[in-house]
Amino acid sequence: MTDPRRGPGTGLSRPTVSRLPGYLRALSSLAGSGTVRVSSAELARLTGASPAVLRRDLAGLGQLGRRGVGYPVATLQQAISQALGLVEDxxxxxxxxxxxxxxxxxxxxxxxxxxxxxxxxxxxxxxxxxxxxxxxxxxxxxxxxxxxxxxxxxxxxxxxxxxxxxxxxxxxxxxxxxxxxxxxxxxxxxxxxxxxxxxxxxxLQILAFHQAELRPGPTGAPPSP
Amino acid sequence: MTDPRRGPGTGLSRPTVSRLPGYLRALSSLAGSGTVRVSSAELARLTGASPAVLRRDLAGLGQLGRRGVGYPVATLQQAISQALGLVEDxxxxxxxxxxxxxxxxxxxxxxxxxxxxxxxxxxxxxxxxxxxxxxxxxxxxxxxxxxxxxxxxxxxxxxxxxxxxxxxxxxxxxxxxxxxxxxxxxxxxxxxxxxxxxxxxxxLQILAFHQAELRPGPTGAPPSP
DNA sequence: TAGATTGTTAATCGATTAACAATC
DNA sequence: TAGATTGTTAATCGATTAACAATC
Incomplete structure (x- = not known):
């Protein structure tokens, strides 16, 4: 064991942790509009994650969803807040x-x-x-x-x-x-x-690279959306 | 070939690109203090990267260093600016x-x-x-x-x-x-x-997780630096 | 020549993706 | 029961690390 970077008990990877705030934000928005249940497909669409990554991330927080049904919005909010240490402000x-x-x-x-x-x-x-x-x-x-x-x-x-x-x-x-x-x-x-x-x-420098990179390539036709 | 996310010619991975601005900043600081040459070990120390990652990142930009000697600061600055598309403002x-x-x-x-x-x-x-x-x-x-x-x-x-x-x-x-x-x-x-x-x-929520995670574990003794 | 340091290779590690059995 | 969707497994992909030969 060289570098046990994972915390005591909480088996959450760094990328997972960095995505949790995004889920939380989307859930707040859903809760605000009265939605009580959400599927991994829908939450993934709202946050830009893939449904598989999302389910994997959430599975790490406990048994939160119900097969065939989806995730209860409020439960998810609580579980993520708890995982991030935000139950108390x-x-x-x-x-x-x-x-x-x-x-x-x-x-x-x-x-x-x-x-x-x-x-x-x-x-x-x-x-x-x-x-x-x-x-x-x-x-x-x-x-x-x-x-x-x-x-x-x-x-x-x-x-x-x-x-x-x-x-x-x-x-x-x-x-x-x-x-x-x-x-x-x-x-x-x-x-x-x-x-x-x-x-x-x-x-801005990272953005500069991406926009420079996406010049039209040697193939003449521009990529269609 | 499913998703050729790499640009035309520039074989730079996403993590590499995200580190280049940090190198550039450290190089500006070195250049400002009159340093003309730097080793991967020193630049790695300044930027928090590992020397191996650093050399790998820079190798992707061309033949920039000299074995046994190190990297010329000015050449490195130019090469990174070019890779990011910042040669012209x-x-x-x-x-x-x-x-x-x-x-x-x-x-x-x-x-x-x-x-x-x-x-x-x-x-x-x-x-x-x-x-x-x-x-x-x-x-x-x-x-x-x-x-x-x-x-x-x-x-x-x-x-x-x-x-x-x-x-x-x-x-x-x-x-x-x-x-x-x-x-x-x-x-x-x-x-x-x-x-x-x-x-x-x-x-802040990501930081909250990390500070919550680093509570003293079940073992009594606090970790020494 | 001897010491230093890069560039590169192979091994390791970790995350994502795809698929599907479990289950509501 | 039939359809839907999770939780999980195995396969794929990609990045990091460690080691070292090349070379200054």
């Missing part, structure tokens, strides 16, 4: 109240999705005291106290590139275990801490 | 000049990374004429003309969820082939168009 600390941080704080989907923005911090004294979403901007000096008080394990980093690494280190030292990094830099963190990076350039 | 259209759109427009790394923000569009008449980054906000009525005039194939969608699908359709009809979607909705697009989605909730 997860407190999230946001560092950075600039343009990007403000936009993220205003995101209207935290509560609905098992997340709760519990604090916004910034180093700029002029921003302290201003409203962002449902909270008031605090000084970054209060970082450690805030993370501890909220028992937060998730944080969003929307600070200038030059500050990202040191703020990340303070967050981790205070107890943060999952970091969503919007600064264009590769953070170094200790084992046991997960970083996900969102970088505008990276995303 | 790619024009990018941004739709949405609200909080998020404004933050994205202010992103200071477009030019350095082979991208050029060529227009910002919004439906709100009060925003039209305001500066965002290096450009002035135009009416969304000019969407088709703008995309055509710039020959843009990449666009960023930072509009309200309810508007995302219809704006996406207009962009695609005007010639956009790669869409970076910040709205929390699964866009339906025709074949040949690539969508990448950035969703705050999705990212």
């Amino acid at each position: 997860q407190p999230v600390v946001l560092v950075g109240a600039g343009h990007l941080g403000s936009a993220l704080a205003g995101y209207a989907g935290f509560e609905d999705r098992g997340l709760r923005l519990c604090a916004v911090l910034d180093a700029d004294p002029r921003l302290i005291g201003q409203r962002r979403g449902a909270v008031v901007v605090q000084s970054i000096d209060e970082l450690e106290d805030t993370v501890t008080a909220a028992a937060a394990r998730l944080a969003i980093l929307a600070v200038p590139t030059g500050a990202a690494q040191s703020v990340a280190e303070r967050l981790v030292a205070a107890g943060i275990r999952g970091l969503l990094n919007f600064a264009p830099v590769d953070l170094a963190v200790p084992a046991g801490v997960t970083v996900r990076a969102v970088d505008l350039s990276t995303e | 790619q024009p990018v259209v941004l739709v949405g000049a609200g909080h998020l759109g404004s933050a994205l427009a202010g992103y200071a790394g477009f030019e350095d990374r082979g991208l050029r923000l060529c227009a910002v569009l919004d439906a709100d008449p009060r925003l039209i004429g305001q500066r965002r980054g290096a450009v002035v906000v135009q009416s969304i009525d000019e969407l088709e003309d703008t995309v055509t005039a710039a020959a843009a194939r990449l666009a960023i969608l930072a509009v309200p969820t309810g508007a995302a699908q219809s704006v996406a359709e207009r962009l695609v009809a005007a010639g956009i082939r790669g869409l970076l979607n910040f709205a929390p909705v699964d866009l339906a697009v025709p074949a040949g168009v690539t969508v990448r989605a950035v969703d705050l909730s999705t990212e």
Whole structure:
């Protein structure tokens, strides 16, 4: 056994975990329109997954569907929320109240999705005291106290590139275990801490490849839809 | 042959393409500090990839390194830029000049990374004429003309969820082939168009799983770093 | 020459797909 | 019963890893 990356008990692969939020979103939409039951074929269509992958993913969460019938929407929502650790709202600390941080704080989907923005911090004294979403901007000096008080394990980093690494280190030292990094830099963190990076350039560069790749090939006829 | 997803000539796998921007970023940093040569071990360390994956990825771009020596930084930058289709700056259209759109427009790394923000569009008449980054906000009525005039194939969608699908359709009809979607909705697009989605909730929910997973297991002792 | 490092091959690992028996 | 749909198995596919020969 070299690297047992799977968690204790939960036998969910990385790709499976990355698809669960998408299922959850589609299920919320279905629930919102009063749908109580859904088939793997329908949910797959809504999320872009294949029906086989979907059934396999869901089978990993327990005996949720009924053969010949489908899946109960509410049960599925509960099971996925539980698997992701979102049964109780997860407190999230946001560092950075600039343009990007403000936009993220205003995101209207935290509560609905098992997340709760519990604090916004910034180093700029002029921003302290201003409203962002449902909270008031605090000084970054209060970082450690805030993370501890909220028992937060998730944080969003929307600070200038030059500050990202040191703020990340303070967050981790205070107890943060999952970091969503919007600064264009590769953070170094200790084992046991997960970083996900969102970088505008990276995303656009990947898209650039795909659009460049799909030039009309040597065969003259363009592919029909 | 069922689904030849690889492009004409360029034999780059999806995971390889998604790693190239990271290499490019590390190389820019190296070049900035005057480094002219780098080994796969060092570049791997900087980007978090394994040296073997890195060499394999780069081998797909041509004969770039020299055995016993390493890779020339400048040559590598050129080769990756070429592979991604960024030798000439790619024009990018941004739709949405609200909080998020404004933050994205202010992103200071477009030019350095082979991208050029060529227009910002919004439906709100009060925003039209305001500066965002290096450009002035135009009416969304000019969407088709703008995309055509710039020959843009990449666009960023930072509009309200309810508007995302219809704006996406207009962009695609005007010639956009790669869409970076910040709205929390699964866009339906025709074949040949690539969508990448950035969703705050999705990212945080994935992080929630990882931090929940890493609870101390049944064995008493916490894992040492 | 000796040491270093790439490019490449073969082995391993893991995920997806297709098919179908179980079961509602 | 007949039709539908899940849960699961086996086959396929693709990526990563480890090792090393080639070569600077």
